[in-house]
Amino acid sequence: MKISLNGEHVDAREAKTIADLVNRYQLPPQSILVEHNGLAVHRHEWEERPLSEGDRIEFIRVVAGG
Secondary structure, eight states: OOOETTEEEEEOOOOOOOOHHHHHTTOOGGGGGETTTEEEEEEGGTTBBBBTOEEEEEEEEEOOOO
């Protein structure tokens, strides 16, 4: 299954949900925000949000600073 991840076309392989994709890239869940087809997805929804062919996913890293 092909998806767009941060503007790059990638093969999602066995990733069935957003949580699977986050785990695949070994991202720390507490420091990223996820957009799925232009809509922000709460962390508690990641396990239930399925991926489909052509989806657009954006991982946005949250950084503290001033």
